[in-house]
Amino acid sequence: xxxxDRVPTPPKRPVQAPKAYRQEHDPRRSRWIFIxxxxxxxxxxxxxxxxxxxxxxxxxxxxxxxxxxxxxxRQTFEALxxxxxxxxxxxxxxxxIPATSGLHNNQTAIWNLYDEPVxxxxxxxxxxxxGVVVQYGSEVPDTAITQIGDWYQEDTNGLIVAPLAPxxxxxxxxxADKVVLTSWTHMLTCSTFDEGAxxxxxxxxxxxxxxxxxxxxxxxxxxxxx
Numbered sequence: 001x002x003x004x005d006r007v008p009t010p011p012k013r014p015v016q017a018p019k020a021y022r023q024e025h026d027p028r029r030s031r032w033i034f035i036x037x038x039x040x041x042x043x044x045x046x047x048x049x050x051x052x053x054x055x056x057x058x059x060x061x062x063x064x065x066x067x068x069x070x071x072x073x074r075q076t077f078e079a080l081x082x083x084x085x086x087x088x089x090x091x092x093x094x095x096x097i098p099a100t101s102g103l104h105n106n107q108t109a110i111w112n113l114y115d116e117p118v119x120x121x122x123x124x125x126x127x128x129x130x131g132v133v134v135q136y137g138s139e140v141p142d143t144a145i146t147q148i149g150d151w152y153q154e155d156t157n158g159l160i161v162a163p164l165a166p167x168x169x170x171x172x173x174x175x176a177d178k179v180v181l182t183s184w185t186h187m188l189t190c191s192t193f194d195e196g197a198x199x200x201x202x203x204x205x206x207x208x209x210x211x212x213x214x215x216x217x218x219x220x221x222x223x224x225x226x
Contacts, residue, residue: 072190072197114162130215135164139177147193158221184212
């Protein structure tokens with residue numbers, strides 16, 4: 001039998017390794033990437049800042065705690081209409097307890113230290129002139145009340161000190177063991193006498209430096225006058 005011719009093995013072709021792909025550098029593309037990253041960083045920082053500010057204002061009108069033994073808290077309230085009335089209209093309500101602004105009698109209370117409550121309709125007029133009213137609840141210890149009286153005697157101008165009216169304590173029972181200082185649109189609530197916090201509040205809001213609409217000089221707000 002005749003032998004078949006062998007099919008020749010095809011020659012090996014050199015295999016060329018694949019070339020790595022290299023993209024040409026585009027400086028404009030790099031610049032836009034840098035700008036985009038910078039914008040993201042700025043937006044993120046702004047969001048964090050806004051969140052911090054909002055979280056600091058969650059507590060209604062509260063403006064923050066005041067360091068000191070009295071565990072004091074400041075609050076600011078919206079100013080109500082400051083008109084004179086003989087008596088409050090039926091159903092009228094102040095926006096804070098005690099009042100920090102609003103309708104009031106045309107007669108101010110006498111600047112003094114009292115052992116009985118002062119009618120709110122009169123003392124609110126004192127606030128309008130730049131006064132500060134200090135009121136303490138029925139459960140505040142006698143020692144704290146004595147300290148408040150001694151503090152008052154050191155600088156009496158533009159100040160009224162008195163017990164909190166029972167009807168106000170009934171409306172807000174948690175004030176029974178508190179001392180509350182009020183000026184026009186501002187309030188300081190303390191768990192006891194705190195000389196530093198009291199002084200700071202008076203310095204900020206009494207007389208010409210406060211937010212009262214009809215501020216008087218301190219020498220016009222003397223003890224025994226009105």
